[in-house]
Amino acid sequence: MKHRFDLRGVMIPNDYKWYYDWFGEDSTCPADLKKIMDVFQPGDELEVYINSPGGVIDVGSEIYTILRSHAADTKIYITGEACSAASIVAMAAYCEMSPTALLMVHCVSSVASGNHNAMKKMAEVLRTADQALCGAYVAKAGMTQEEALAMMENETWLTAQQALDRGLIDKVMFEDSTTPDILVAGPLFSLPTDAQMEKARAMIHQNESSGNSPDVLLLQTKLNYMKLKGAEV
Numbered sequence: 633m634k635h636r637f638d639l640r641g642v643m644i645p646n647d648y649k650w651y652y653d654w655f656g657e658d659s660t661c662p663a664d665l666k667k668i669m670d671v672f673q674p675g676d677e678l679e680v681y682i683n684s685p686g687g688v689i690d691v692g693s694e695i696y697t698i699l700r701s702h703a704a705d706t707k708i709y710i711t712g713e714a715c716s717a718a719s720i721v722a723m724a725a726y727c728e729m730s731p732t733a734l735l736m737v738h739c740v741s742s743v744a745s746g747n748h749n750a751m752k753k754m755a756e757v758l759r760t761a762d763q764a765l766c767g768a769y770v771a772k773a774g775m776t777q778e779e780a781l782a783m784m785e786n787e788t789w790l791t792a793q794q795a796l797d798r799g800l801i802d803k804v805m806f807e808d809s810t811t812p813d814i815l816v817a818g819p820l821f822s823l824p825t826d827a828q829m830e831k832a833r834a835m836i837h838q839n840e841s842s843g844n845s846p847d848v849l850l851l852q853t854k855l856n857y858m859k860l861k862g863a864e865v
Contacts, residue, residue, distance in 0.1 A: 634677045635668050643687030643695070643717050660684065662694045669698060680708045680725075686716025689740055689761060693717075696768060699724035709805065710735065710792075720765055723772040728803045729792040735800060738787040740765065773799030 641658025652659035668678070680699065686692070699706050699721065706725035714722045714729075715736035722735065729735065740761040744754040766780035773780075775798070783798075792804040 633673065633675075634679065635672065637665055637668055637678060637680045639680060639682045639684050639695070639718060639721060641684060643684060643691045643721075645688060645691060660687075660691075660695075662691060662698070665695055665698055669702070672702070676705060678702060678706045680706060680721070682708065682710045682714045682718055682722055683712030684715065684718035685713060686718045686736075689717050689720075689765065691717060692720040693765070696720050696724045710801070720768045723768040723800070727772075727801045728805045729795055729801045730805045731792050731807070733792055735790040735792075735795045736788065737769065737784050737790075739784045769800065775799065 639660045641652070641660060644652065644659050644661050646661045646663045649659060649661045649663065672678070678699075699708070703725040708722055708725055708727040710722055710727065710729040710733045712730075713734045713736065715734070716738060719735055719737050740758050742754060742758060744750060762781060762784055763777070766777055766784060769775060769780040769783070770777055775783075790798065790800070792801065795801045796804055
């Protein structure tokens with residue numbers, strides 16, 4: 633069974649969900665995902681669609697952790713934006729990104745008040761939080777912690793191609809420019825070309841229009857097919 637989880641709007645704690653729902657505003661909390669995971673069965677698949685400016689960091693961490701524990705069964709699609717805490721969630725599993733979407737990473741921020749000791753303490757807390765969260769980018773892209781932190785310090789905005797180049801996503805959506813090669817069992821076997829297939833379709837259509845019986849139609853089609861391949865008959 634395939635399940636869908638939409639991560640839309642701000643990312644908030646469970647206790648705030650009623651407020652956003654009351655005003656009809658998009659929001660996502662961990663409980664939204666838990667409802668899906670409560671009925672998730674072995675062999676089920678999960679598709680996650682992200683369009684979020686981010687939100688509370690521990691909410692992002694909780695959702696990331698849940699998805700990461702089911703990474704083998706999860707595919708993530710960034711359809712609009714995945715900013716701040718939402719970018720952390722995008723690192724949890726295989727991820728594709730729309731060519732028109734944006735990914736943004738930055739340092740954790742907060743509001744503090746008090747004397748210089750309180751400010752110093754808050755700075756330490758924020759640095760620690762940055763170091764913890766950058767682990768998601770490191771694990772996904774294989775970059776160093778220093779590279780991830782530098783990216784966060786500069787509030788980096790990335791297009792789909794830029795995110796792909798950095799290893800933060802696995803694919804840009806809709807970009808299937810080549811047809812994969814098909815492996816065959818032996819050197820004497822080859823699939824028919826597009827031209828041969830078009831000719832075969834024309835032969836079948838011509839025989840169907842002739843009004844011949846099914847047996848005659850089958851024999852005529854086989855004969856024409858042998859001629860098409862160049863066999864002597």
